[in-house]
Amino acid sequence: MNTPFFAGVVEGFYGRPWSTAQRHRLFGWMQQWGLSTYFYTPKDDLKHRTRWRLRYTAKEAAGLGSLIGDARRHGVDFIYGIGPGLDVEHSSPRDVRVLQRKAEQILDLGGRHFALLFDDIAPKLSAADTAKFSSIAAAQAWFTNQFYEWLKQRVPGARLFFCPTPYCGRMCEPSVRESTYLRDLGALLDPGIDVFWTGPEIISETISVASIRELSRLLRRPPVIWDNLHANDYDLRRIYLGPYAGRADALKSVTRGVVTNPNCEFELNFIPLHTLAHFAHAKTYSPAAAWTQAIAAWTPEFATPAPTRINETDVRLLSDSFHLPYATGPLSRRWRADFHTLLTTPPAQWGSTETRFRAHGQALQRLFDQLTALTHRDLLYSLYRHLWELKEEVILLHRYLDWLKTNPAPDAACFSAEHRAGTYRGGLVAELQRQVPMRRDGGFGRPT
Numbered sequence: 001m002n003t004p005f006f007a008g009v010v011e012g013f014y015g016r017p018w019s020t021a022q023r024h025r026l027f028g029w030m031q032q033w034g035l036s037t038y039f040y041t042p043k044d045d046l047k048h049r050t051r052w053r054l055r056y057t058a059k060e061a062a063g064l065g066s067l068i069g070d071a072r073r074h075g076v077d078f079i080y081g082i083g084p085g086l087d088v089e090h091s092s093p094r095d096v097r098v099l100q101r102k103a104e105q106i107l108d109l110g111g112r113h114f115a116l117l118f119d120d121i122a123p124k125l126s127a128a129d130t131a132k133f134s135s136i137a138a139a140q141a142w143f144t145n146q147f148y149e150w151l152k153q154r155v156p157g158a159r160l161f162f163c164p165t166p167y168c169g170r171m172c173e174p175s176v177r178e179s180t181y182l183r184d185l186g187a188l189l190d191p192g193i194d195v196f197w198t199g200p201e202i203i204s205e206t207i208s209v210a211s212i213r214e215l216s217r218l219l220r221r222p223p224v225i226w227d228n229l230h231a232n233d234y235d236l237r238r239i240y241l242g243p244y245a246g247r248a249d250a251l252k253s254v255t256r257g258v259v260t261n262p263n264c265e266f267e268l269n270f271i272p273l274h275t276l277a278h279f280a281h282a283k284t285y286s287p288a289a290a291w292t293q294a295i296a297a298w299t300p301e302f303a304t305p306a307p308t309r310i311n312e313t314d315v316r317l318l319s320d321s322f323h324l325p326y327a328t329g330p331l332s333r334r335w336r337a338d339f340h341t342l343l344t345t346p347p348a349q350w351g352s353t354e355t356r357f358r359a360h361g362q363a364l365q366r367l368f369d370q371l372t373a374l375t376h377r378d379l380l381y382s383l384y385r386h387l388w389e390l391k392e393e394v395i396l397l398h399r400y401l402d403w404l405k406t407n408p409a410p411d412a413a414c415f416s417a418e419h420r421a422g423t424y425r426g427g428l429v430a431e432l433q434r435q436v437p438m439r440r441d442g443g444f445g446r447p448t
């Protein structure tokens with residue numbers, strides 16, 4: 001199938017799916033910015049995955065139908081995804097029929113294109129499947145091909161997408177090149193079906209063209225990138241407001257498309273999506289330039305009643321503070337480095353480093369106060385916990401520096417009214433994390 005490179009959004013994260021109103025705003029953004037394709041694959045729509053065999057109730061179906069209509073009115077291709085992998089029996093004619101019946105319901109609501117997802121499942125075959133298929137890839141390919149045959153007859157020109165069970169380099173045993181799963185899939189899956197790939201990792205810092213060329217040889221088709229760069233469902237203490245980055249322009253010529261699976265908090269995806277659209281359309285993509293443009297475009301959403309005013313510098317500070325999974329924003333990087341300098345230098349020598357460090361902290365405190373005045377309350381609520389945690393830390397750090405300046409005795413400690421014994425941030429999980437801290441290289445060493 002020869003289709004032009006496309007970019008869009010995959011609502012494919014764990015947790016609360018976006019609301020109808022949010023998806024409506026999403027389609028507006030997509031139309032305005034030239035993102036053509038939306039995948040409806042929310043892991044926790046009960047009937048997408050856990051209970052995939054169930055059809056939607058009349059009320060749910062009406063909601064889905066209006067969503068499909070809304071996408072169409074915005075010129076966005078709607079792809080309905082279903083994840084049968086948890087308990088499907090690939091060889092069962094009944095399951096094939098159940099899937100068709102479910103798809104019938106979506107077709108009746110105006111849907112045309114589909115995705116079958118086999119990610120995040122235990123790769124095991126039932127006894128009946130083992131008797132019929134030589135491998136998991138063979139079972140999934142057969143099941144998916146059956147569906148594709150049926151779909152093409154029902155809807156000429158319908159597209160089908162497939163998410164493999166190993167969907168990134170790290171998951172391939174022993175390597176992408178030697179993965180029998182990918183080789184079997186490439187040979188057996190109908191060549192008209194597109195295949196997702198998240199890069200070398202589930203959350204890939206970079207995705208090289210060479211790695212995609214190697215993958216495409218096995219798959220016998222270029223993949224569609226399911227990009228988890230801005231996904232935050234796996235770490236609820238983080239949000240990602242930085243620009244799309246780490247993917248070269250040449251990636252567009254070796255893939256079918258890129259769709260991003262971004263922050264669970266819909267409102268926080270303005271910069272991620274605006275910059276992805278930039279990447280999709282630019283001849284030469286510059287994350288820094290796209291970032292600046294996205295900040296400028298997002299700032300009007302930060303309206304507040306007078307006298308508070310939030311400008312582009314404030315929005316940049318916000319996006320800098322909650323940036324990307326592998327990268328801290330440039331201002332925050334300097335701030336962190338300044339703190340390290342202060343901790344490793346006697347107070348008498350702090351000089352302008354302290355001034356700069358405190359100025360950044362004060363800017364963050366001011367930002368918190370300004371944002372609480374946002375008219376767009378949903379935007380504030382999405383940010384709130386993260387801002388709160390940051391400004392509380394600023395207060396503690398400033399206090400800690402004050403204390404260091406008093407030349408405390410070696411066994412003295414700094415106390416704060418907000419930090420009672422046993423209450424330091426994060427509860428049980430954070431306590432456990434402090435007992436086995438991650439090293440710089442990502443390993444967990446022996447207890448010290």
Ligand code: GDL
Binds near residue numbers: 013043198202233
């Ligand atoms: C995954 C899941 C996705 C999740 C993401 C980030 C794919 C193909 N599947 O493993 O649902 O949101 O990681 O946690 O990425």
